[in-house]
Amino acid sequence: MDDLDKAENYLNSLATENQRELDFITLQRVNLKWYIDNEYLGTAKELGDLENIALKVQEYSGLARTVYFRLTGERISNDRLIPRERVSEEESPQYAESEDLTLYPNPVTSMVNMEFDGSGGTYELRIYDVIGQEIVMEQFSGRFEKAFDLSNHNEGLYLVKITDADSKEEIVMRKFIKIK
Secondary structure (H helix, E strand, C coil): CCHHHHHHHHHHHCCCCCHHHHHHHHHHHHHHHHHHCCCCCCCHHHHHHHHHHHCCCCCCHHHHHHHHHHHHCEEEECCEEEEHHHCCCCCCCCCCCCCCEEEECCCECCEEEEEEEEEEEEEEEEEECCCCCEEEEEEEEEEEEEEEECCCCCCEEEEEEEEECCCCCEEEEEEEEECC
16 A cells, blocks of 8 residues: 555545534545646536635635645635636746755655755744644754654644745745655
């Protein structure tokens, strides 16, 4: 059984007690289908579910917007869709190619490795669990390489966010899944 099968089995094993948990599972199932097959475009029901999740005010809204955009090429903004061809350069933040985060392996079982090539300035790297709790915060300048031990953390979705320490502008955000 490979890591993608383990991730799918994990999602299938989750029981939902409320709408927020159901939204998480729905979002991750669609995301995993795309991760397995980068040509996957989603069903009409899945796209509708993603749009509904994206329009809510909750921790999964941004991720739902990202997955929806990746599948359809349309951005969800408040209560309307913006077709890809209408998204201007100003609306999509552009960062220098050197400012990119490498994260591996994904899914992770215990140690997650991160590398970031920042061009000058001071940055903050934060890791959040699925409920939005910050579990790691590191401040650094320039190049950053580090392995983080997540063996004592729960299975689930985690977000890594790098921001400019001075302006608090988001530079890059990545997600990864922690499995046993």
